[in-house]
Amino acid sequence: MIGRLKGVILEKQPKQILLxxxxxxxxxxxxxxxxxxxPKEGEEVVIFTHFIARQDSQLLFGFVDKQEQVFFRELIKINGIGPQLALSILSKISMKQLFSIIVQQEISTLIKLPGVGKKIAKRLITEMKDKYQNLNNKNLFLPFPLETNKTHSTSKQKITALSDKTLSVSPEGEAISVLVALGYKLQEAIQMVNRVSSIEDSCESIIRNALRNQHFYVKT
Structure with a gap:
């Protein structure tokens, strides 16, 4: 099993690189x-990989961080989701955004993703909830604990609690303030930051990733 490669990018194009x-x-x-x-072609990078060998092909899938590699491996365990579909899903939506959709049980959002029908969307929501603890133990970022039977009022309470937490003096709080200054609503800015931030992130990287992910985020 090839799990990690460090090398120089010779070529890169959407959905494929030569390392x-x-x-x-x-x-x-x-x-x-x-x-x-x-990074740019000619520069060094570490890629976390997942190798799949079949009778007619050998495929190597890569990710820039360990979390995405682990998430991909959990995703392809779901019946009906193969590696190509998993790659397509992660090309349209990040794992953080996907967990947010799972929390809200937004089947209508999932079926907008290429190759995802109603049956797969329902299965994805059900099985990823079951995998929640496993992913959490592997230190994967989750926006908030997965719960069922959410009401509009409880979701609003969570947003309020998140607002109090993130608007303190922190990279996340600064990023939210900048996004609000750019014209985003407070709730939207909080959600954007929540999808991309981690302990190591600076304010600049959070803003850059939040704006980039917002462009690809699938909305209902």
Missing amino acids: ETCGVGYEILIPMSCFYAL
Whole structure:
């Protein structure tokens, strides 16, 4: 199993890169979310990979961070979601955004993704809830605990609580303030930051990733 490669990007194009490692060039399939995070051609990068061998093909899928690799592996365990469909889903929506949709049980949003019908959308919501604890144990970012039977009022309370937390003096709080200044509503800015922020992020990187993800976010 090839799980990680470090090398120089010889070529890159949407959904695929050619990575040279120790004189060997690896063709790696990547989601669009990773493509935009890659350095320039000729620069070194670490790619976390998942290798799939079949009778007629050998495919190597790559991700810029460990979390996305783990998430991809959990995603392809779901009946009806193969590696190509998983790659397509992650090209249209980030794992953080997907968890937000799962929390809200937004089947109508999921079926807008290429290749995702009603049956797969329902299965994805059900099975990813079951995988919640497993992903959490692997330190995957989750926007908030998964719960069922949510009401509009409880969702509003969560947003209020999140607002109090993130509007403190922190990179997240500063990023929210900048997004509001750019014209986004407070609730929307909080959600955008919540989808992309992590402990290591600076205010600048949070804003850049929030704006980039907002462009690809699938809305109902």
